[in-house]
Amino acid sequence: MATVDFWYSIGSTYSYLSVMRLPDVARRTGCEFRWRPFNVRHVMIEQNNIPFKDKPVKAAYMWRDIERRARTYGLSPLIPAPYPLPGLVLANQVAVLGAEEGWVENYTRSTYRRWFEQGLAAGEDPNLSESIAEAGQDPVRVLETAGSGSIETALAESTEEAMALGIFGSPTFAVRGEIFWGDDRLDDAVAWAQSA
């Protein structure tokens, strides 16, 4: 089966589009997606690559572009969503734990839905606990575990792995060492995976 690694950070705006449409794309194409949360903020600071901060014209376009594209996918976001996210690291620590335990996709979709469709920032309450609960997990246990040193290390290791692949932004789709950056490269990544 064609497999695509879906590298993303909760906190990335364009990743909303991929997070919401990935299940449909998987069904339609038969591709399997591996959800790989990482810390894009760490990568961007490291690489001096700051896409929207202090760039109001580009940021305004980004929201408009997401709004238009979301509509073509049948989504109805409240634009602009809260941004940037103070709780980015915690949001992704929870995702890393979810990846280890098998509920990462449900949690990520729940938290993006609250963030982009109800205006509630991911990585903090009420979004955080509600999304963990919606993924079938106990928020108290998850938040205690997600804040532990081993999950901190796991997120750092995933982030290093992403950088080793040449990843510099979220979302990025990786197929056999080839990377495709942006929700608008999802079709290219699937085609690459299927051309094996």
Add this chain to the structure above:
Amino acid sequence: MATVDFWYSIGSTYSYLSVMRLPDVARRTGCEFRWRPFNVRHVMIEQNNIPFKDKPVKAAYMWRDIERRARTYGLSPLIPAPYPLPGLVLANQVAVLGAEEGWVENYTRSTYRRWFEQGLAAGEDPNLSESIAEAGQDPVRVLETAGSGSIETALAESTEEAMALGIFGSPTFAVRGEIFWGDDRLDDAVAWAQSA
């Protein structure tokens, strides 16, 4: 007829893709494209938006992405092309004169072909004079006129017009005040133009 303003700077790497495929897209869709050269470097410095300088990881991806996409359009660029272009301003002054006189599209395609397919920087010789000649013009006359104050002013005015539209990068497609940034938004722009 559906009309799309094609805002671009010779010097932008991704614009190569649009410059080369626009005639086909126009034929296929019936859309009319108005070629609008502007000075993207001025806009980027003004807006503190520097996409690739000192960002080697992102720059490496950009070349790979252009190479892959070019292939899907049937193009065979020599990657990487010389970058950045020292002659960016002159290259676009010539384009502005070409827009006034009706040979902008031929000149732009000729100069991009030499830049991306023969490794000869646009905005300087031999690329510059050869591309002007290929567009049916006398290089001596064109270079004299393109360096004049009135063309300098015309390029500055086009650049101001682009910024007033919210444009921050090249290529950008503009349709009735709506802007679409990137070669990968060309289809969206055409759809918007045709949904009038």
